Structure formats: C-alpha cells, structure tokens
Amino acid sequence: MNRRLAALVTAGAAAALVLAGCSSDDGSSDDTVTLDFSQWWEVELSEGVMRGLMDRFEEEHPGVEVNLISNPYSATVDLQTSAAATGTLADIVAINGASVYDLQDQGAIADLSALMDDAGFDPAQLVSNDQIDGVTYMVRALNFAYPMYYNTDLLEAAGVTELPTTWEEFDAAAAAVTDPSSNVYAWSLPINVQSPAGFDSQSWLWASGNRMLEDRQPNFETPEIAEWLEFLKAQYDAGYVTPGAFTQQEQQKVEEFTAGRNAFLIGSLAHVAGIREANPDLNFSIGSVPSVSGEPSGIAGASWGLGIAENSEHKEEAWQLIEWLVSEDINSELAGEATGFPGNASSVPGFVEGDELYELAFEVYQSSEFVTELEGLPLALDLNRNLNENLVRLLQGEATVPETQASLQEYWNGVLSGE
Amino acid sequence: MAVTARTRGRSQVGQRIGLWIGLTLGAVFAGFPALWMLLSSIKPNTEIFQFPPTFLPETFTLSAYTDILTSSEKLRFFLNSYAVASAVVLLTLFAGIMAGYALSRFTFPLKSLVNTVVISVQAVPPITLLIPYFGLVVWLKLYDSLWALILTYMVATIPYAILMMTGYFNTIPKELDEAVKVDGGSSMRALWQVLVPTARPGIVSVGAYTFMVAWNEFLFALTLTQSRSNRTVPVGIQLLMGEHSFKWSEMMAMSVLGCLPVLVLFLFFQRQFVSGITAGAVKA
Amino acid sequence: MSPTLLVMLVMMAVPVVMVFTYSTLSNVIMEREPEFVGLANYATLLSDPIFRKALGQTAIFTVTSVVFHLLLGLAFALMLNSTLLPRLASSLFRVVYILPWVFTASIVVILWQLMLNPNGVINYMLETLNLISTKVEWFSNPDLALGTVIFINVWAGYPFFMVSLLAGLQGIPKDLYEAAEIDGAGWRDRFFNITIPQLFPIIIAMAMLDFIWNLQQFPIIFLATGGGPLNATETIATYTYNLAFSKREFAMASASGVVLFLISAIVALFYVRHQKARD
Known part of the structure; x- marks a missing residue:
C-alpha cells in the first residue's frame, strides 16, 4: 500500500507542477x-x-x-x-x-x-x-462551391457514356449504375438531424433555378417544390440511394464515394484533394448538378x-x-x-x-448563380434540421408530398414570419 | 464421502468449461470493438471503408501514430488529461472517504437533507447547466485553466464518491472500528487504520470511476478552455473531425494511445481488488 | 480545505439555482431583459407531443440501460471473481472487460458507427453467416434505432457496475460461504442468500446513480442519431439540447432540465428513505 501511495503522491505532485506551469502564461508586454x-x-x-x-x-x-x-x-x-x-x-x-x-x-x-x-x-x-x-x-x-462529382469508371462500366444533365437522364444513369449485389449505389443522401451539413437534397432544386424561399419567406407550396420532392422520393424508392441515409453524415458520404461505391456525389470542391490523396486510383470528374430542363442555373455553396x-x-x-x-x-x-x-x-x-478538375469546377461556378438560401436566416440550423426531418418522413412513407409541403411551410413560417 | 468428492470434481469441470465459455463470449463482446479500433488505427483511411472489410490491414501503416507522437502539441493533450484526472482522483477520494465515513458511522441532524442535496446536484442535465456554469467559471477567473476542469469534475464525482464510500463502509461491520475505539483510539484512527484498508477494493473502484469521468469528459473540457495548451484528449480527438473529412486512423490512434497507460494503471492497481477483507478480520 | 469546499459548494449550487430561475423567465440569453412568466414554459413543454414521446423513450432507454448494466456487470464480476480461474487469466480478462470504459463518448459512437454502418463489419459478418439477406440500417431504421443506441450505451456503461461489484464481492466474508457449504447449500442458495444480500447496499446505490446518469445520457445518443430518425431516439436530453442550441429557447431548455431534475429527485428521495430505514 505504501508503494502505491508513494506512486499516487508522485502523480499528484507532477499534476500540480503541470498546473502551476499553465497559470503563468499571461506575461505579455503592455503595449x-x-x-x-x-x-x-x-x-x-x-x-x-x-x-x-x-x-x-x-x-x-x-x-x-x-x-x-x-x-x-x-x-x-x-x-x-x-x-x-x-x-x-x-x-x-x-x-x-x-x-x-x-x-x-x-x-x-x-x-x-x-x-x-x-x-x-x-x-x-x-x-x-x-x-x-x-x-x-x-x-x-x-x-x-458544391458541384457534382462523377465516378467515371462506374459510369463507363454501366454503359453511361454521357454525363446526365437533366433529372430524367440522371434517373436513367442511376438505374444503370445501381447494383446492390456489388454494393454500388448511384448516390448518397445524408439527411441526418445531428449535424445537418451539405446540400445533397437542395442542390437539385437550386440547380433547376427554383428556391424554397421568396423574399426571405417560405414558399414551399409550389408545383416546382412538389416536383423536386417527388424526384427525391422516386430516387429513394427505386433504391438508388445508399442505405443508412437518415443518419448518414457528410464525411461518411464522402467516404462512400472515395471507396468507389457511389457513382455521384454532391460535395464541396474542397474534397478534391482529399479524395485524390485517399484513393489515387479513383477516376472521377466534376460537373453541374442535373436540373429539370438541363440548363444549370444555380450551384449550392x-x-x-x-x-x-x-x-x-x-x-x-x-x-x-x-x-x-x-x-x-x-x-x-x-x-x-x-x-x-x-x-x-x-x-x-x-x-x-x-x-x-479545378478548371471544370471553376467553369461550373462561373456559369451558375451561387446559392446560399439558408445563410443569414434566423435559426438556419434548426430550419435545416426541420427540412431533413420532413424529408425522412416523406421518404419513409409517413407523409405524402403535399403533406410535406404543408408541414415545411407551416414550420418555416413560424420561424421566419416574426423576423 | 468418496461419492460426493467425485461428483463435486465432475461438476467443477463442468463449471470450469462453462466459465471459460462465458468469459470468452463476454470478452468478444467487450473487446472486439477495441480490437477493431486498434486495427483501424494501423490502416490507411480508405481501407477502413473497404467492403468487404479487411480484418488485418492490407497496407500496414504507423503514420497515424508517428503523426501524434511527433507533435508536441498533441502530446500535451495527453499530459493535460493525466494531470487533470490524477488531481481529481486524489481530491475526490479524500473528500469521499471523509464524508462517507461521517454518513456511514454517525447520525447527525439533517443527514437526509445532506444526502438529498448530494444526489440532486447531479440530477440537472449538464447541457442546461453549461451556460450558467460557464459564467460562474469566468467570474471566478478560472476560465481557460486546468483548475476549471479539476473543480468541475470534482463537482461531478464527489457526490458519487460520497455515496459509494458510504455504501462500502456500510458493508463493513461496525464492530471492527468500535474495537479500535474500545482500545482508546480516535475516530480518525479507526477510519485510517481499519476502515480504509478494509474498504480498499471499494476505494480503488471509486478511484477508477473518478478517473474515467475526468479522463473522458468532453463538453466542459471544450467549453471551459480555449488554448491549445489546455486541451485534453477528448477535445483533441474532436479536433480531428473536420468540416470536410475525418482523420479516422489518427482519431483511433489517439484513442489507443490514450487508453494504454490507463490499462497499465488498471493492471497495476487491480491486485487491490483481491486483497480486501480477510476472514480473520471479520471474526475479530 | 474549507475555502475549497466553499468554492465547490458555490459551483454546485449556483448554476442549479440559476437553471431554476431561467425556467420561469421568457427567453433568457437571447433577450436583453427577460420577463417573469411563471410556469408558462412548463405548460408549453408538456403540451408538446414530441416532449411526451421523449419522456416515454427516456424511460425505456434509462430502465433498459440500468437493468443491462447491472445484469452484465454482475455476471462479469462473478465470473472474474471465480476461484476456478487462474490468476493470470483473471487479470487479463479484467483488463479486456474494462475496455469499453476507457474511451470517450465520441470515439465510442464513431467506432460503433463504423462497425454498424450498412457496409460495416457487423453486417458483413451477419451476411457471411447468412443471418441477414439485406443490409440492416441499424441507426437509420426508426424501428431499430432506439435498440441500437441502448445497445451501445450498455456496452459503454457496464464496466462501472462490474468494477464496483468486483470490489463489493471482496468485502463478503468467506466464512459465510464456508458455513453455507457445510449446511449443504447449493450455488443458487449461496447466490441469493449470501451474495445478493451482501452486495445489496452497493447495488442499490449504483442503480440509483446509474438511473440518474442515464436519464441525462446525451453524447452517445446525440452523436449517433441526434434523436432521429423521426424522433425515434429522442430523449429529454437530446430534446433539451435542441431547445437550447438549435431553437435557442434557453428558458424552455431550462424548464426541460428541471423536469428531468424532478424525476431524479423522486428517485433520490426513495433512496434516501431506504438509507434512513436501514440506519
């Protein structure tokens, strides 16, 4: 016991010394x-x-x-x-x-x-x-900027020769690429509520020139929003989205793409260097997020x-x-x-x-409007959480598209109308 | 007589087999995630996400470890964590032993009240306490110092230490310390010469718990310090979780490096668990 | 020592009092001059169906966690304490068994997220053993999420019971067992008539503390699921966090914290009564 006690006391004394060292950091000169x-x-x-x-x-x-x-x-x-x-x-x-x-x-x-x-x-x-x-x-x-990344090897293997520019083309490409038996899915849609980040759902809307807000007020009950929600639901129901979407996180999404299991990724340009370093064998390219009409008009940022x-x-x-x-x-x-x-x-x-790649990205960036719809809004993070929560409910089949629109409109209105 | 001995021998073999099976299953449950962490820490980032997963690394790398061990800034996190945790353990044990003794052996007015207060203090979720507590620490001029963390963790561990020490002292027959007093010893002598040595396993377990609380705490460690030189390991790990990507192997490596000394310490102290009360002492 | 004690008391009591005060004010911290609103925050809180759902799930989470912490902790402690085990084996097993304890919550969650990822090693093993045919979404499936989170919490928390009970087992006089054996008592009798009653003071104290701590368990749940999907893992702790740091309703968050405090206080009261009866 005595030896142990001595060890403890020594540890305590060492701790005290470290602490004493810390508290004397303040002495910088006056001016x-x-x-x-x-x-x-x-x-x-x-x-x-x-x-x-x-x-x-x-x-x-x-x-x-x-x-x-x-x-x-x-x-x-x-x-x-x-x-x-x-x-x-x-x-x-x-x-x-x-x-x-x-x-x-x-x-x-x-x-x-x-x-x-x-x-x-x-x-x-x-x-x-x-x-x-x-x-x-x-x-x-x-x-x-958050452009779309493409895994060119996966697309080639699936016989997709041209990059999809419209939602319809994307849908066809996603169908061709997705192969659960070999663990390949078209894309990831992280819509978690713990740390909402990224623009995997919104980018599709913004790329098509549409918005969730008008004059900083929610504008969810439009045909464009309905079309967007239906697109997301169809993608999810068809099984093109990597499993685990409801709790997936931004970083896990990037790892799926880096590991060659996703053909598409909507992500920050900052990922380029990381993906190259982590998986030098991955062949990928960058372009606009597909839009309804095929004419990209907005890029998330x-x-x-x-x-x-x-x-x-x-x-x-x-x-x-x-x-x-x-x-x-x-x-x-x-x-x-x-x-x-x-x-x-x-x-x-x-x-x-x-x-x-960067030249491509810069082209995309310059040809589209830089959209930051949630930025500068009150409780922006909470609004993002609410969006994800409503998307989960929609994809899970617990709410219809019109119900989702109404629910979003009501919640966002409550937050933004008092502004 | 011979018959019972034989059946007992046979049932002992059965028990032994059952015990080993149980312990092995338990060890898989307890240890597999830790093993996975160790393996992940020596794989490059991409291999961690490979499917089908590899058990042993295809590409073996110690770069996560060298990154940490060559950075004096990161080594400082470990030093801070150990300093804070050791100080908290010593101070908490002292307070817990004294108060536990009082609560176990004496009746005094307001005893129930003290008990209730001690328990209630930890019944408010830390999240709601964070801002008022933060304000108090700034006001006490403790912000951004390791002392802020030590005091904070003591607030969390002392009530527990008091309760548990009371519990352990309660399991020790009162006759033991009364014998000391009959011989003319003081209460303090009874405490330090009889109760404390007898309750050693309990003290070690309270110390272990206290250490883990101080060692693993994140929220207050993050909020109450800001200089890199005052950060602890949990904050250091969180700093590896970036906006765009996580440094998976390095997070795992930092966690492995952090736990090794703790495990050695545990191995060192665990003999205390088996050297508790002796049969003779109870008969006395 | 006494100035330190004073500081400790201040640090314990003042924030608690402030939280109580906050809970009766209009939105503190965000407003410059909050007003007294009485119990209005509590009324709003209790009328929120998600809060009530969180209350129920907190009960499930807490009770299940405490029960499994106790059962696993006791089972492991008894096995490790067995005299049939060689000393070296016992030492090594002990170190393995406390492993879950030495990791900080964020690492615990990250580790399990890696392993329970749809593409993770657990699904892979289950697939290889033909136990599952499609990838199980352990966290994303609202029907499984709460169970998964509880499982992680059980893993991370049982060593506390195990270590304390292991210590408690040392305190049981060996002659009690010897006497029982002479009387011909089987292991079942010895377990229920000696071990359990002897450990009871420790078990009751730990169960109460563990109950109070798990009521507030935040990092594991929040980092794993954030309370989702569809509030399937929402507990009072995650709900409170969202009130404070997502919705910036600090007064409401305080009220929610006080509700948790009151539940704990009831449990604490029972414990204190039990202690008193024992004296």
Missing part, C-alpha cells in the same frame, strides 16, 4: 494588443498554413499579436453561443452563414459596416456583402466568414486582420490552400490553372 482568433480553419488547412499567415500579419502590423484558437467544427455554433452569453467570445470569430443571424440577434457580433467606414474600406471589393437590416455582420473570406465580437476591446485591430485576410493577394493565397473561391472580387484562385 502589444493580442487578438484572439477562434476558428476551425487551422485543422482544415495543411499544418502550419494558418499560423504562417498570422506570423506574416504580425510582421506587417507591429504591436499586434494573433492568438489562434482552434475549435472542432461541429461544436462551433454551440461554443460561440455559450461564449457570447458569458462575454468570452474571441475578438475575431470564424462563422458561417448558418449562424450569423442568431449571433447578431444575441448581440454577440459587432456592426462591421461601421468598422469598414472608420477604416475607409469599400465593401465593393468583396464578391458579396451580406447584410441583415442594412448592416454587415460577416465578411466572407472564402466561398465553397457554403462559406468561411469572419465576424468581430461585440465584447472585443480591440475592434479596430480585429478589423485590420479581417481586411488583411480579404485583401487581394492574401485572399487568393488562402483560397488556394483551402480550394475555395476568394471573397475578394479581384482575387484569382491560383489552384484553378493547370488542373483539369
């Missing part, structure tokens, strides 16, 4: 402003990229230091809500369009329009300037946005960092690292040139 920058990007990019950028910013802006805080992507919104409630939100916060409305509603993020004015920044330099009631709260550093905490004591310096990140050269560099499209209107993403 330096330290900006906390909370984001999930550092782990998405190659190791050291984000820190390298910050080091360069610090060099160009003496007296300002940046402290990078990495948080897991899935916990971003919850953490920011809690941090804002306790006044500990980092000076600069990476946000996306799904949470920007709620954070400003909570009074957590600062009016960027005013900061832009003070700094003499012209928002026309940006690709888009999203506003809520005439005020900018988030600047998009990068946009991520997500963003990496930046905001400034209302409780920040260094808003001016924080804005300097944001301005620097969306400046022409730095922004195209960031875009290149993340394979996203720049938020700065004059930046050119360097990765596009010389790579056939």
Whole structure:
C-alpha cells in the first residue's frame, strides 16, 4: 500500500507542477494588443498554413499579436453561443452563414459596416456583402462551391457514356449504375438531424433555378417544390440511394464515394484533394448538378466568414486582420490552400490553372448563380434540421408530398414570419 | 464421502468449461470493438471503408501514430488529461472517504437533507447547466485553466464518491472500528487504520470511476478552455473531425494511445481488488 | 480545505439555482431583459407531443440501460471473481472487460458507427453467416434505432457496475460461504442468500446513480442519431439540447432540465428513505 501511495503522491505532485506551469502564461508586454482568433480553419488547412499567415500579419502590423484558437467544427455554433452569453467570445470569430443571424440577434457580433467606414474600406471589393437590416455582420473570406462529382469508371462500366444533365437522364444513369449485389449505389443522401451539413437534397432544386424561399419567406407550396420532392422520393424508392441515409453524415458520404461505391456525389470542391490523396486510383470528374430542363442555373455553396465580437476591446485591430485576410493577394493565397473561391472580387484562385478538375469546377461556378438560401436566416440550423426531418418522413412513407409541403411551410413560417 | 468428492470434481469441470465459455463470449463482446479500433488505427483511411472489410490491414501503416507522437502539441493533450484526472482522483477520494465515513458511522441532524442535496446536484442535465456554469467559471477567473476542469469534475464525482464510500463502509461491520475505539483510539484512527484498508477494493473502484469521468469528459473540457495548451484528449480527438473529412486512423490512434497507460494503471492497481477483507478480520 | 469546499459548494449550487430561475423567465440569453412568466414554459413543454414521446423513450432507454448494466456487470464480476480461474487469466480478462470504459463518448459512437454502418463489419459478418439477406440500417431504421443506441450505451456503461461489484464481492466474508457449504447449500442458495444480500447496499446505490446518469445520457445518443430518425431516439436530453442550441429557447431548455431534475429527485428521495430505514 505504501508503494502505491508513494506512486499516487508522485502523480499528484507532477499534476500540480503541470498546473502551476499553465497559470503563468499571461506575461505579455503592455503595449502589444493580442487578438484572439477562434476558428476551425487551422485543422482544415495543411499544418502550419494558418499560423504562417498570422506570423506574416504580425510582421506587417507591429504591436499586434494573433492568438489562434482552434475549435472542432461541429461544436462551433454551440461554443460561440455559450461564449457570447458569458462575454468570452474571441475578438475575431470564424462563422458561417448558418449562424450569423442568431449571433447578431444575441448581440454577440459587432456592426462591421461601421468598422469598414472608420477604416475607409469599400465593401465593393468583396464578391458579396451580406447584410441583415442594412448592416454587415460577416465578411466572407472564402466561398465553397458544391458541384457534382462523377465516378467515371462506374459510369463507363454501366454503359453511361454521357454525363446526365437533366433529372430524367440522371434517373436513367442511376438505374444503370445501381447494383446492390456489388454494393454500388448511384448516390448518397445524408439527411441526418445531428449535424445537418451539405446540400445533397437542395442542390437539385437550386440547380433547376427554383428556391424554397421568396423574399426571405417560405414558399414551399409550389408545383416546382412538389416536383423536386417527388424526384427525391422516386430516387429513394427505386433504391438508388445508399442505405443508412437518415443518419448518414457528410464525411461518411464522402467516404462512400472515395471507396468507389457511389457513382455521384454532391460535395464541396474542397474534397478534391482529399479524395485524390485517399484513393489515387479513383477516376472521377466534376460537373453541374442535373436540373429539370438541363440548363444549370444555380450551384449550392457554403462559406468561411469572419465576424468581430461585440465584447472585443480591440475592434479596430480585429478589423485590420479581417481586411488583411480579404485583401487581394492574401485572399487568393488562402483560397488556394483551402480550394475555395476568394471573397475578394479581384482575387484569382491560383489552384484553378493547370488542373483539369479545378478548371471544370471553376467553369461550373462561373456559369451558375451561387446559392446560399439558408445563410443569414434566423435559426438556419434548426430550419435545416426541420427540412431533413420532413424529408425522412416523406421518404419513409409517413407523409405524402403535399403533406410535406404543408408541414415545411407551416414550420418555416413560424420561424421566419416574426423576423 | 468418496461419492460426493467425485461428483463435486465432475461438476467443477463442468463449471470450469462453462466459465471459460462465458468469459470468452463476454470478452468478444467487450473487446472486439477495441480490437477493431486498434486495427483501424494501423490502416490507411480508405481501407477502413473497404467492403468487404479487411480484418488485418492490407497496407500496414504507423503514420497515424508517428503523426501524434511527433507533435508536441498533441502530446500535451495527453499530459493535460493525466494531470487533470490524477488531481481529481486524489481530491475526490479524500473528500469521499471523509464524508462517507461521517454518513456511514454517525447520525447527525439533517443527514437526509445532506444526502438529498448530494444526489440532486447531479440530477440537472449538464447541457442546461453549461451556460450558467460557464459564467460562474469566468467570474471566478478560472476560465481557460486546468483548475476549471479539476473543480468541475470534482463537482461531478464527489457526490458519487460520497455515496459509494458510504455504501462500502456500510458493508463493513461496525464492530471492527468500535474495537479500535474500545482500545482508546480516535475516530480518525479507526477510519485510517481499519476502515480504509478494509474498504480498499471499494476505494480503488471509486478511484477508477473518478478517473474515467475526468479522463473522458468532453463538453466542459471544450467549453471551459480555449488554448491549445489546455486541451485534453477528448477535445483533441474532436479536433480531428473536420468540416470536410475525418482523420479516422489518427482519431483511433489517439484513442489507443490514450487508453494504454490507463490499462497499465488498471493492471497495476487491480491486485487491490483481491486483497480486501480477510476472514480473520471479520471474526475479530 | 474549507475555502475549497466553499468554492465547490458555490459551483454546485449556483448554476442549479440559476437553471431554476431561467425556467420561469421568457427567453433568457437571447433577450436583453427577460420577463417573469411563471410556469408558462412548463405548460408549453408538456403540451408538446414530441416532449411526451421523449419522456416515454427516456424511460425505456434509462430502465433498459440500468437493468443491462447491472445484469452484465454482475455476471462479469462473478465470473472474474471465480476461484476456478487462474490468476493470470483473471487479470487479463479484467483488463479486456474494462475496455469499453476507457474511451470517450465520441470515439465510442464513431467506432460503433463504423462497425454498424450498412457496409460495416457487423453486417458483413451477419451476411457471411447468412443471418441477414439485406443490409440492416441499424441507426437509420426508426424501428431499430432506439435498440441500437441502448445497445451501445450498455456496452459503454457496464464496466462501472462490474468494477464496483468486483470490489463489493471482496468485502463478503468467506466464512459465510464456508458455513453455507457445510449446511449443504447449493450455488443458487449461496447466490441469493449470501451474495445478493451482501452486495445489496452497493447495488442499490449504483442503480440509483446509474438511473440518474442515464436519464441525462446525451453524447452517445446525440452523436449517433441526434434523436432521429423521426424522433425515434429522442430523449429529454437530446430534446433539451435542441431547445437550447438549435431553437435557442434557453428558458424552455431550462424548464426541460428541471423536469428531468424532478424525476431524479423522486428517485433520490426513495433512496434516501431506504438509507434512513436501514440506519
């Protein structure tokens, strides 16, 4: 017992030493402003990229230091809500369009329009300037387009020689490709409720030029929406969709495609590098999501946005960092690292040139409208959950198409009408 | 006499076979997922999703392990987790033993109330407590320190430790510690010289539980710290689950690396389970 | 020690009191100046059919989990404690049996998601053994989801019982068994007349604690299914999370938390009474 006790005491003493070491980190010099920058990007990019950028910013802006805080992507919104409630939100916060409305509603993020004015920044330099009631709260550093990926080997083996451009053609291709006995399905439709991400259902609607909303109000009871829901249901009922859709997650969907078990994938352009690295033998290409008419008109997208905490004591310096990140050269560099499209209107993403796939994707991106229907809406995440829940009910056969439309209309109306 | 001995011998063989079958089935149930984790950690990402699945890796790689072991940032997660968990175990055991002794051996006014409060504290779901608790930690100037985590886990484990220690002390006959007092020893002597050594298996099991709580907790570890130097292993694992893809093998490897020392520690302490009360002590 | 105790008390009590207060206000955290609304949040909550469904499923989840935790924990503890087992084997088995315990919830879920994926190893083995003909959707089938989640929770939670009961078994005086054997008692008699009564104080305390903890089990359910599909695995904990962080109804979430608290308090009350009767 004594030996064990000694071991315990030693462990305890070691613990105390470690702890003592931690609490004495505060001694930075008085004149330096330290900006906390909370984001999930550092782990998405190659190791050291984000820190390298910050080091360069610090060099160009003496007296300002940046402290990078990495948080897991899935916990971003919850953490920011809690941090804002306790006044500990980092000076600069990476946000996306799904949470920007709620954070400003909570009074957590600062009016960027005013900061832009003070700094003499012209928002026309940006690709888009999203506003809520005439005020900018988030600047998009990068946009991520969600084109359609094709497994060319699977299509070839199934005798599909031309890429489908209409829903009808897609249906035929899906039928040809799907072969449950060899475990191949046309596509995956992750509609889980724990972490709704991706645009696997909405892309079809948007590609056809139709929308769920009109003037930020739900508009679900239209023939176009009915046609869209019927298309999804027909795909599911015919067995073209990989099993497990109701709880499948974004990352699992990508693994199905990478493993060569899905012929199609609607996913962020950021996946290209990952798929190539994970399965170098996979032959795949990129194109538009098929539409009703065959004329693609909209492509789904997500963003990496930046905001400034209302409780920040260094808003001016924080804005300097944001301005620097969306400046022409730095922004195209960031875009290149993340394979996203720049938020700065004059930046050119360097990765596009010389790579056939990226060139294709850039073509798709430029020929279609960039659709981010859910971004900037109140409770965007909750609305997305509700959409998925209604889709599950429809696909499970517990609701008809008109019932689904009515149910969506009612719930979304409840959330959006009070706006 | 000879007949009973033989039947007993035969039934012992039967029992032995039954025992081994039962234990093996149980071990498959308990261990297969962990084995799968170990195997996944030495496969490249694509092979993890291959169908039909491979049991032994076709492409053997230790890159997930080298990635972790060569990163001082990631090693720090392990150090933090061990520091927090050890501190919580020591402090919780001390509090649990003292309070458990009081509740087991003495009656005092408001005893039921203390019991009820101790239990109720952990009856509010952590999710609802998160924001008020977070505010309190900021106000106490503990935000982003390992002390915040230690205190938090103690809030969660002390009530449990008190209840369980009370339970274990209750199974020990009162005659044992009364004998010490008859000889003129104090209550504290009775506690540390008789009850604690006798209840050692119980103490070890409470310690094990406490360790696991502190070791595995994620929600508060994520919320109450922000610097990389204050992150623990569960948060580190979550950081490998990105927006676009998960680093499956590395997540598995981090989990394997994290659990190895815990298992060694358990192996080291588990003899305590079999060296509990002796028959002689009870007769006394 | 006493300042620490004070801090601990503050940290235990203050947030609980705040949650109670929140539950009687209009939407806290989102509103700058929330108003007192009395029990209105509770009325809204109880009139929601999904909340009532979650309540029922929480009961199923919790009771089943506790029962299986106890049964498996007891069975494994008895086997590991057997004198028929060589010491080395017993040591190794013990380490294998506590494995589920040493992993954090997100890894537990990820691991089972990998294995129970329609293309995962479990379906593959069942297919090879001709036990299933189509791919089973363990999480996505609303009829199976709750069972699957409970199974994972049982796997992850039984070592707590096992370790505690293993410790408890050491405390049972050996001469009790010897005396019983001389009286000609079989293993059944010994189990029900000695083992169970001797372990009873520990079992009752653990069952109550496990009940309270499982009532609030959140990470395993949420990470596995998020409460879906079609609310098939919705429990009060996931429902509360969605209220707070998806719908941003923090006052309602607090009310939901208090409901869970009240259920736990009833259980705790029975336990305390039982303890009192014992004194």
